[in-house]
Amino acid sequence: MLTLQNISYTHSNKDLLFSNISLTLNRHQKAALIGHNGVGKSTLLKIIAGKAKPSGGQVIAEATPYYVPQLFGQFDQLSVAQALQIEEKLTALEDILKGYVTEENLTLLNDDWTIEERCQAALRYWKLEEVALTQPMATLSGGQKTKVYLAGIAIHQPELVLLDEPSNHLDFAARKLLYDFILSSSCALLIVSHDRTLLNLLDTVYEMSKRGITTYGGNYDFYQEQKQLQSNALQEDVKSKEKALRKAREMEREALERQQKLDSRGKKKQEKAGMPKIMMNIMKNSAENSTSRLKGIHAEKVGSISQELQELRKELPEVDKIKFGFDHSTLHRGKVLVEAENMNYSYGKAILWKEPLSFQMTSGERITLKGLNGAGKTTLIKLLLGELAPTTGTIRRADNKAVYIDQDYSLLQSELKVYEQAQQFNQSALQEHEVKIRLNRFLFSKDTWDKPCGALSGGERMRLILCCLTISNHAPDIIVLDEPTNNLDIQNIEILTSAINEYQGTLLVVSHDQYFLEQINVERTINLK
The missing domain is CATH 1.20.20 (F1FO ATP Synthase)
Structure with missing residues (x-):
């Protein structure tokens, strides 16, 4: 179905990204392509899809690949039908049904008389009934854009599908639909993902590194065992x-x-x-x-x-090199940190939650916060952190130190250099060499100390925040994580998981990554409706 022979790729500035990449994907095979951020996984998918040209080697594909990219901003000026490359065919069908049976329209339609029905069925499967084919892509959310392209699989019915981080913007319900599709699909699949629930549905793992491709004949759990x-x-x-x-x-x-x-x-x-x-x-x-x-x-x-x-x-492995050092001496397990009674919040006259919220958060608990987009997860976090006051009801907070780590890692200041940022958290007056030792523990070597925080990758930002928390010496009473795995590769997710599992304080997590939630031993859920 697909054969890559000694593929190499060099950037326009002559820097080599990868070389000697060879793999074979058989008909109906479902495979994962994994590797550290920056190794070139997305670029390799683009080469297979014909969106980029390799510097060397050969791509042999028995079918035209259907490609779902990771980012969709470049399609914002297009309609849904244009983005899916079906506008001309739909227009030709409409003209034919109106009586304009021209040679051009028949050629454009190419005997695809069920195109409209497939479009409707595909959008219905992905819960996009409210999305019109004429609607601009710019009006859709990130999750909707992803689902539009996933719907295109059923519309185009390809034999070979390439997916680049398909679950990144999807909520729990949409991820379930994606998992069901993967299990039931008969097409060959090559998927770049850090979603380990998804990776466990696949039958082969290709690990991409500077040395080339290493093949593991099993799902992600099997790969982990072998590693x-x-x-x-x-x-x-x-x-x-x-x-x-x-x-x-x-x-x-x-x-x-x-x-x-x-x-x-x-x-x-x-x-x-x-x-x-x-x-x-x-x-x-x-x-x-x-x-x-x-x-x-x-x-x-x-x-x-x-x-x-x-x-x-x-x-x-990098996770084996990292040394954590949280000081947990001030944490007292079981202490009530937050207590809400009949709490609600309103924007204008609109009350946010159908039923007022009543709950406690005690020291040492691990809680996940769930709810659809617009359910008020961010609002509740701001109420818990004291940034907002409830409209009705009460919320009582014991004296505590809380740290909020959002998806953009905004605790870090982009203009500061790595070492300067670390010093911002140096409340216990560590000596310069001690701060640098901590940075080294979190894989920040001497040549990165002068690198601006704004130039760091998602994984590097996460590691720097963890490092800064250890530099501040005392562990916070509460850590709030907002979609912490979204911008991380598997290696950095494992580093984050190890750090969290060493942490003994209270954890509140917003995440659609069920595998991650299981790995960090979440104990209960607050559901927002």
Whole structure:
């Protein structure tokens, strides 16, 4: 169905993005394409779809791919029908039904007499009945735009479908429709996604890296198991190499001590024997050369083992390199932090919630906040944080420190450099070198310290916020996360998951990622209607 042979891509500035990318996708196969942000997954999909040209290699496709991009802003000036490339066919059908049976109209329609029925059925499946085919794409939300393009699959009925982060803008209900489609579809699918529930519906995982494509013959859980086995083996290799390095250094020290003792004894014997000075100098030079050779042999061995250890450590998963250090000493599990009674909020005369809200939030709880778009999730968060006051009812907040991490990571100041931003959270007066050690723990090496926060990727911003929270020393009583996984690749989602699972305070999460919610052990749900 699809074969990629040694595909490479170079940016216009001559920077190589990837090379040696080869894979085969069979008919009806459903595969994931995963890899770190920036490795080139979206670019590869564009190459397969014919939207970008490779610098080298060959794409062989037995069918024309149907491509659902990650971003849709470039289609805002088009109507829904134009974006789906069906406007001319629909116009031709309309003209024919009106009696204008021309050669041009028949050619445009191409005997596709069911195009209207398929459009209606597809929009109905994706709950887009209110969306007209003549409607401008600019008037639709991000989720609606995604669903329009997903509806195009049933309209065009392709044999090969390429999806780039299809669940990013979808709510729970729309994700369920997407999962059902994937399970029931008979077309070949190649999907870039960080939605691990979706990834578990697929039968193959292609991992893309600088080394090329590695194939795992199973779903995402199977891939994780295999990666864990590799990680465990790598950890053992690292421990073994560390042990070998310690032993080599010990042998180097012992050998040099023995050599020094032999040289000292030899010198004393020479002096007692009254050996001529010229002969003593020759013997001294010989001993020094011998010691120098010995040092060289051991230094070479130590250096070789040290280099091998360094290379092994580079292969460790990033999540294994990160060291967290939240101070939880001020958190008291079970303390009531927030209590709402018959609370509601109104914009003008319109009351937000059909029924007033009454609930408690206690220290250490893990809560998810659910509701359709417009249900008032953001408003409730502002009420919890004290940024708004309820219109009716009451909300009582114990003295607490809360941190709100939104999708844009607006806790960070774009104009500040990474190190400057870290210092903004340095309330415990850590020394400069200690702050830099913390940055290193969160994978910010020396060459990133002067990088503006505005130039960081989503994953880097998330890691910097986590780092800043540890620099501030005391863990917040409440962390509010608003769609935290939307802009992250799988690696950074795992880093975030590890950090959250170490955190002992109260967690309130807005997320459509059910897999993530399960991984962080959410205990209860507040549903807004």
